[in-house]
Amino acid sequence: MSRYLQSKCIDINSAYCPCILASANHCVFCAQLQGKDICDCNWSGICILYEQKWNARNDLVTAKPQRTEMECSVIDRHFITEKICRIVLDVPRAMAEQLRDPGSFVFLRRNVDPQYYHIPIGIMKVIGDHQIVVVAEAVGIKSLRLVEEDQTVMLRGPYKNGIFGSPWIDKLTNGKVLLIAGGMGQPPALPVAEKLTRNYNKVTAIISAGTTGFIVTQELQDMGVNIVTVDSLRRVGYHHFASLLAETDWDLVVSCGPDAQHSKVIDAMRNIGCDLPMAATNNNVMCCGEGICGSCTKETNQHQQIRTCKVQVDITDLKRE
């Protein structure tokens, strides 16, 4: 598998492209839709300018419909710990379908709260045609309200860019993958492992309980993932990761957890001169998810500003803070 990851907008080729950024001449991808004279895009098989003009020519709205908000019933709400809450929601079938890929997430808020209470939450799994499972950690003003005992919540989605390097996860078959996940990194790790094992990859996972306890180990085991559980990544897990990393010819490394964990993983790889493709959860603060607000913008080592809610990027290319 190529080590190279093409930086591109995750929404290209979806029902949500061209988006409102394109109609405002701020497309993250198309040079012409940034107001430049001449084409200079990082080609992904589709011409966004074409789509945009074609829509306009046919008297359609210039930007395709944006994701709208919907009220969803809460089927189950279960506190795993005092602060960690597992919520099962009933969603329309079309929404559930679009949330199956690793890295999918939605914005949720209490139905009585204003829109700016939305928080982005990754999908842990889709059950059947209609149900999604998410895990929320009640730590801030928004998440504390979300876990309240309501019959419904407001949901906006689907969003896709929850994992940097997801093209690697999508492409790899018959490979060997080393996955590391701790605490709240476990829920997004589940769809990743599911996708990888479905494509005949052998996955070894180092899972740490963190503040949440082990919440995905049984399901990972059922998928055939080789699991190593540790109490603490800091004390044991990273050492274990480093020795496993050196032992085998891996094809892909996946880190699900906080940015500090990603940094440790990158350092461990650099220490032994290993330059594998690395997928990692996108932990950046997001408010709108549409590339508008700029709260998730990060700088790359090449001094490009990346709107991480939409743009796939090699995490090792992002400037460390």
Added chain:
Amino acid sequence: MASIVVVGGGWAGCAAAVAAANAGAQVMLLERTDLLLGAGLVGGIFRNNGRYTAAEELIVLGGGELIQQMDQTARHQDIEFPGHKHASLYDVVRIEPAVRQLLATKSIDVRLSSSVVDVVMAGKTITAAILADGTVIRGDVFVDTTGTFGPMGNCLKYGNGCAMCILRCPSFGPRVSITSKAGIKEELGTTTDGTIGAMSGSCKLNKDSLSNPLRKQLEEQGVAVIPLPAHLIKKNSLAHKACVQYALEAYAENVILLDTGHVKLMTSYFPVEKLRQVPGLEAARFEDPYAGGVGNSMRYLALAPRDNTLKVQGVDNLYCGGEKTGTIVGHTEAVVTGTLAGHNAVRQKIGLDPLLLPTALAVGDFIAYVGQQMKVPVGRSIRYTFAGASYFARMKELGLYKTEHGEIAERVHAQNMTGIFAARLL
């Protein structure tokens, strides 16, 4: 590691690769699509008017292998059509494998489906080209022969949209300019009214879609001129054509067809239902571009600033050929400029001064004159070709237009340049 990396496998790129290989360098040729020759896959016309002189000069200069390849696959030689004398038409179906074979005999490392998307710079020097899949191709000297056509967003903005032409951008990715990726600001060609770009000047029809008598006439004579019904004549259609040598009234009043393997229709685009009102074309359909009823590709959207040795100004190790060198038209023009670019890339590699073609030769005057013209907006609103319009007029005026081989050989000899492109430098 190849010492010379040529990016873009059209006529200019093939010529650059052949010239660099003949000079003794290790050459890699990177082509975005799965076929060499680019727009040359749907062209075919050469040796018409001043192109005859240029072709003969190039042969005497020792850089004529590709011209001879065209000669060998010609379907028709020494034919005449409105405004054009002693033209040859190579077979667009047979030429590509023949050229590929020639490149193989020269041990040129041809990489197809290899789209260059970026370059790595060290100061003002290109150290490597990056392919779309991330592969890094290192080299000493680079040649940009990526052309100026398309991609589809440009054809949409400045033309009638993607007409699905031989460049096949949706399948192989867009044209990417190495010059631009090296940080050099490029110029845009315009039409005389200031509109950016110019539309490719001809289409290909499927030969089997012609009436039997018309097909027979074409195969025997190479050319057919069919007067257009009065209601289909549109005289103002000529101004936007890239191929100025065919922007003549005869081309607005007639349908002019040439047999190049396919049937070359000397019009930028022609709505199918109107085309089918022309006698003999009742069942006509397009071969290239597929939407030839709607439009054609847009050109001259990436002109590199260059000197007369074809070195790109502002980059230490980059040369350019073909349309990158100016608003030029034609295979012969591409082969001439490509040959000089490839040859000079090798000279730079071994520390020799680059070659300047003297203006006493048509090929030298062409490169110098076009270079001069590219510096001013009005110059960029004109297209240049040995085959017609203003540059052919200049050739005649300066006495550069000759068709006697002996006379041309003597002229090259007088410049002490006979066989210069064939000499091994390392």
